[in-house]
Amino acid sequence: MRQPSLTARRVAAASVGLVLAAGAAACGPKDNDAKGAGGDSTPHKGGTLTVLNSNPQQDFDPARLYTSGGGNVPSLVFRTLTTRNRENGAAGAEVVPDLATDTGRPNKDATVWTYTLKKGLKYEDGTAITAADVKYGIERSFAAELSGGAPYLRDWLIGGADYEGPYKDKGGLDSIETPDARTIVFHLDKPEGEFPYLATQTQFTPVPKAKDTGTKYEEHPVSSGPYKVVSNENDGERVVLERNTYWSASTDAERKAYPDRIDVRSGLDSSVINQRLAASQGADAAAVTTDTNLGPAELAKVTGDKELAARVGTGHFGYTNYIAFNPTIKPFDNVKVRQAISYAVDRSSVVNAAGGSALAEPATTFLPDQKSFGHTPYDLFPAGRSGNAAKARQLLEEAGYENGLTITLTHSNSRDFETSPEIATAIQDALKKAGITVELQGLEENDYSDTIHDVKSEPGFFLAHWGADWPSGGPFLAPIFDGRQIVKDGANFNTGLLNDKTVNAEIDAINKLTDLDAAAKRWGALDKKIGEQALTVPLFHPVYKRLYGQDIKNVVISDWTGVLDISQVAVK
C-alpha cells in the first residue's frame, strides 16, 4: 500500500508545474490599490477571460486530477467539501468551507470527520447535490481506470487499500457514511488532523451516479461550480467554460466568477505566452496564464518597462530546492563533510543561477518560509551571503580531508533553473573555494528522477526539490524524513534514509492535532531538529512572477498556490 502512494507522490513532485497549472494564477493586491491599467479598478461582471497556458487541462475528471487545493481552472467547475481561502498572501493558505458548512468536525483523536452540506446546492442541470454524490465521487477515484489523484484517500480511509472502486465493487466503501442527504462521515485508520486540507482536492467533488460515464466523464463533467464545460477539445487543449446558472453566490463565499465566459487555450510555448501577455493585443488584453512564470531574461526585460512591470503578479508557493546527501555513501557518511558543504555553499550565486533575487529567496530551512508551514527560522551552518570557505576547510580538516576532496554532484539536464546545470555549476564554483573539487554528473530528466528515487541507485550528493500537496508541514516533512516511508524498490523520497524513532514519533503525535496552528508550530520545531543532522542543504525557495493582460482586474494571489486565482479575476 505504501508503494503506490509514493509512486503517486513522485508523479506529483515531478509535475508540480502541472499541479500549479491546474491550480492557480498570479498576483496582486486584492484591495486593488494597484490598479488595472485604466481608471476604474472596480471589478464588474461580464466579458470573456482568456487563459494562455502551456500544459493542457488533461483528464478533466475530478477523480483523476492531482491538484493542490482543488486547482485553478478545475476549481471553477468542481466544488469540494472544503477549499482554499481566496485571499492574498498568508490568509490564502487557510482552508475554508466550500460545499460544507464548516471545515469538518473531528472526533477526539481525529479519526472520524463529519461534514454537513449547505442548503440549496445544485448541479448545472438544476438537480440537488447530495452527500451520497460526494461519497460516490470519492469512490470513483479508487477505480483503476480513473487513476491519477493523490494517494492519501487510499492511505487514510479504512478499507481504502483494498477498495477497487464502484464499478467493480458495487457495495461501496463502508468507511464513508451518509446518514442523510446532507451529512457525510469519514472513518480513518489513523489520526489525521489535516483532513480538512485533503478535502480541498477534486476527489471531494460530488458526482451524480446517474450521469457517470466512466472514462468519458472527463469530456463533460457535471458542474457544481460557477462555470460549466461548453467544449473540451483534444483532451483539454482548449476548454471553453460558460456560466452555470444554477450556481448561487449565496452558497459560495469564495468564487467571485466575474467573467461570463472563460476560454482556456493550451499547448503554447512559454515564451509565446509571455510575449502575448506583454503585447496585450485584442483578446490577449483580457488574458492570464495559470502555468507560465517569467524567466530570468524575460524578467530583465519586463522590469525595464514601467507599464509591463505594473502588470506582474508576484506569489509564493511552498517549495524548497535543496542539496540532498545519501549518508550511506562515503564521504557523506561523515557529518562533518555534510556540514562543510553546508558552510561552503554560496547562496547568492545559487539564487542568481535560479533567476536572481526576484525569482528566488535564499533558504536556510527545509520548510518553506511561510507561516502555514510552521516556518521556524534557523541557520545552523551559517554560510553568509557567499559561503564560509574558511569554516568549511576547518571542518574538512577535522574530518581528515586536509588535502581537499573530490566529489560528484548529480543533477538533471532539464532547463528548469531548479535541479539544472546552472545551479550545479554555481555550487561547483563555491565549493572550489573550500578546496572541494566537484565533478558534475548531468542526467536526462526521467533518468535523473528514477536514479535519485531508488535506494539502490541513489547517488551520494545531488540536487533535489520538494513541494507540498497543501500548505502545511505534514506533507512537506513526512515523505522526506519519516523512516517508515523508506521504500526499498523505487519511489523512495526519504533520500537521507533517516529512520529516527524520535522523529517518527513526533510525526505521529503532530498528526493527531486538530488545532492546525499548534500543529504548524511543532512542524517548525521538528524541521529545525532534523536540520541539525545536515542531511540536506536548503538552497532557495522560488518566487513566481507572472504577467497578466491590461484589462485584468482583481488580482488575488495566495500563499497556497503562489499564482493568480482565476475565480477572482474580472475583465470588465
Added chain:
Amino acid sequence: MSEALVATQAAGTGPALPAASGARQFWRRLWTQRAALVAAAVVALLVLLALAAPLLTAIEGQDPTTYHPSLVDSARGGVPVGPFGGVSGDHWLGVEPQTGRDLFARLVYGARVSLGVALTATAVQVLIGVVVGVAAALGSQWVDQVLSRLTDIIVALPLMIMALALLAIVPSNFPRPLLVALVIGLVAWGNIAKITRAQTLTLKGLDYVSAARLSGWSTWRIARRELLPGLAAPVITYAALLVPINITVEAALSFLGVGVKPPTPSWGQMLTAADVWYQAAPQYLLLPAGALFVTVLALTVLGDGVRTALDPRAASRLRVGTGRRQEAKATAPVATEGAS
C-alpha cells in the same frame, strides 16, 4: 556537374592538367584569390585564438569559470550591470547574465572545444566517407551494393539518437571532447560517401581516366592520381559546410548532457543558454553567434577558394599555370569565376 561542363573540362583544359598539377600549382592558384586569402587568415586567427586562450585570458586577468555575483543585477533576473553587458577594462566583452562569468574567456576557451571537436569530427567524416565512396564506385558490383546500402543506413539513422546511445555507453573518464568528435565522425559520414561515390562514377567515365586505365595503371594508382584531385573540389566544399553543422551537433549533445560537461564552455552551449536573452542582454547571444558566423563564412569562402584552385577549368579562367596568362591579358579581361 553538367554534361557541358564535363565536355569543356575534357576538351578545353584537359591537356593542361598534367602540366599544371602539383602542390606548387595549387598554391599559386590559391594565392591569386584575395577572398580565399582573407578567409584563410581569419581561420588561422581563430585557431590561434583558441590555442592561445590561456595566455589571452591571463593577460585579461580572468578565467572562464569564476562567478562574479556582484557584476549582475540579481533583482532583474541577473542581467549584467553596466553598458554593453558589463564591458570594462577587466571584462573585455562583458560578463554572462546570472553568473557574471567573463565572456571573453568563455568565448576563447569555447573556441577550443567547438573548433577542435568540429574539425576533428569533420576529418573523421571525410576520411571514412571518401574511402567508402571511392571503394563503392571502383569496387565490384557486390562491394558497391554492400557499401551503398551501409551508407543508406548511416544516412537514415537519426544522428542524435545514435550519438546519444554511443556516448552513453562509454565510461565517463574518456576525454569528453575527443569522444564527442569521434562519435559525430562515426555516425555522420553518409553524405560525404554518397557525394564521393557519385562524383567518382562521373570521373570514371571520362576519357583521361579511361586512358589511364588502358595504359594498365592499377586501380589504386588511378584512384590516387586521377580521381582524388577531381574529388577534392566537392569534398572540400561539403566539408567546409560540415564544420558548422558539427559545431551545432556538439552543442546539442552538450545540452543533452552527453557532450562537453559544464563548466567547460563551448560556443554551442553559449548559444543554447543565450537564446532567451536576445532582448535583455543581446551581446550574450551575439558573441557566440558572431563567432560562429565568422567561422562558417571564413571556412566556406576558404573552401570555395580551395575548390577553385583545384578545379582545372576555373584555373584556366584564372589564367594561372596554363602558360597563356600573358596572352590572355592582352586579349580579354580576366573572367570572374562563377561557382558551378
